[in-house]
Amino acid sequence: MGRKSIADIRKEEIIDAFFKVVAEKGLANATIREIAEAAGCSQGMLHHYFENKEAMVLGVVENVIASYTPEFEREISKYHSPTERMQFLFSWFLDTERFDLQFCRAWMEIWILAKTHPAISTALRSCYRVIRDVVAEIIRDGIRLGEFGKVDADIMANLILGSIEGGTLLWVVDAEATPVSAVGEQRAKLFLHYLTGEV
Amino acid sequence: MGRKSIADIRKEEIIDAFFKVVAEKGLANATIREIAEAAGCSQGMLHHYFENKEAMVLGVVENVIASYTPEFEREISKYHSPTERMQFLFSWFLDTERFDLQFCRAWMEIWILAKTHPAISTALRSCYRVIRDVVAEIIRDGIRLGEFGKVDADIMANLILGSIEGGTLLWVVDAEATPVSAVGEQRAKLFLHYLTGEV
Amino acid sequence: MGRKSIADIRKEEIIDAFFKVVAEKGLANATIREIAEAAGCSQGMLHHYFENKEAMVLGVVENVIASYTPEFEREISKYHSPTERMQFLFSWFLDTERFDLQFCRAWMEIWILAKTHPAISTALRSCYRVIRDVVAEIIRDGIRLGEFGKVDADIMANLILGSIEGGTLLWVVDAEATPVSAVGEQRAKLFLHYLTGEV
Amino acid sequence: MGRKSIADIRKEEIIDAFFKVVAEKGLANATIREIAEAAGCSQGMLHHYFENKEAMVLGVVENVIASYTPEFEREISKYHSPTERMQFLFSWFLDTERFDLQFCRAWMEIWILAKTHPAISTALRSCYRVIRDVVAEIIRDGIRLGEFGKVDADIMANLILGSIEGGTLLWVVDAEATPVSAVGEQRAKLFLHYLTGEV
């Protein structure tokens, strides 16, 4: 668990700048020149640290995963019952300070890139599989402990994740017409009622 | 109910070709040259019918709306109870023959474009607001008729739409890991149980 | 001296439209489509009557010459003394109703074309040689009749024509800073004083 | 009084090449490809130094002004009486080595561009206003010192400038028929006689 090298720090700066540009101007306008300006370095520098743009996108994905995973795990470990954990999970993804509009926009753009860039696809898939497994595991725990009714945990995890991401998608496209927090609360209620069997 | 003019036919051909290219190779690779080849015409032709690429995307959106709306309305009018209508709605969007992987991929790409292209944003928003209103109306009917419990119809419509689109999003990114039809069935069950109060 | 054929009328309409477009939007923006719209006919029509754009420009030049020459000759024939004729000449070119800003702008644009289009060059040259000869002839008359002092009539004609056209040029580029009619009067005074020897 | 940077040198090279191409082939044929070839660099280079073609034209105008103004001021400062200064002014603009046919052709082309390009118009106008002011100032000096009769200095300056530029215009269009130096001498004589009151 060595110290971060200068190169790593520089890489992170570039990734931050890149993500910022994507969030503000969109992926299509995130040119090397623009990123270099945002990062306060030359165009040559970028290619010194990242072979190409795809590598930078990969860096973003890894960076996002690396920075949020520990936080998520630390926080969720505070909750012990599946019901509470599930509640926390919904609220965590709903936190519009952590996942603000700009973040979500940039993230969606990258998501789309996955289609044509296998490496990005792989990174994203592994990221979401991890989350899906976490969710499924909570559900399985809930079933085992009798808090939740019997459902297919994997299908359910998929459904939950999809609902969360879909809510974000609608929000990104039409922020005004989307009462994101009210919808988020309703979502938590909906799924928990279904899982716990209450109405 | 006039006949379609040659211009309209040609426009449709171009839009089809465009959509096909986007679905296959992604929006970034949907160059004028590529589209022209797919449409079997010259590059100049494209600009004869569409001022620029944005106009073509708008054409796609309008085309999709125009071709699916009548079908949807015709079909849903066969069902009368809110519960049946809601069931139909879920199954309609789940139909992977109509909305196959390629279609959904292209559609998601266009969605992302909305961020930087106001005209596209407007078109998409109006499209989704229409759907949202349809869903909300069904819910309100259900509440009025006593089939559904009391919920905020608009929030619920948002949630339903988000869940559907989010499911598609996950599917597009990781088709293998997404049992889309099982998830779809689960989704219908989930929402209908919640709405009708059954468990 | 037969009647104008339909073809001739149509040609003239097109030339008028062309000249109007050039005056309003500049030669670079005088596309075939634009001209066709202004003339109220199809693009194909233009090529039916004029082989290409150069032919249209030639048509303009010929048209201008043909329409102004008779008027000029009719008017100038009313004056008999070289001094009066010279005075008329200055005032004729100074008439900003006949040669308004738009006319002059278009004319200057065409002028510049001469450099790269031999046929246009020929037409313009012959046009200006005619005017130069008229001016030189007046001067020679003046000298012969003792109204003017002895000067090189050809040089002087050149100088006069240059002054008139140069005044127009300045006007076209910076209409606000150019008191075109005051300058025109001064010009007439200047040359007539020089020619007649008065001060 | 710092050294010129490489960027400045390169810019000047490009401007020179551009001006050369315009002079030889006309503005319409001064394509980026042609200019790049003349400058011995790639097309991309041109856009590295100049945002677009209009910027290049502006560069030309600024370059011409910057390179001739000091020379003109240095030279004219050698003459002290308004009469001599006026004489110098006519001869300076008449110098066909400095302002040769190619230079004048290119310059006229740029002039016409002013109509549709506001920035170019502004640059040219300010250039000519400076010259006009210089001429008017000489005239006012002459009047004050009693060398020149009373005339409206601004009108007169306009007339002089117009005559000079008009002479150039005729020369550019029909070099053969224009005895430019004889006309130039006559012009100097004409205006000086008028100003000084001699005949």
Next chain:
DNA sequence: CATGAATGAGACTTCATTCAT
């Protein structure tokens, strides 16, 4: 490490001209 000048392929777009109807 760092720079940014330089490249060149390729994108979008325009437009005179042709030609089937």
Next chain:
DNA sequence: TATGAATGAAGTCTCATTCAT
């Protein structure tokens, strides 16, 4: 005659990437 759909060459401009310094 008349139309305007269709073409294709050519233009401007962008941008990831390379490389000498």
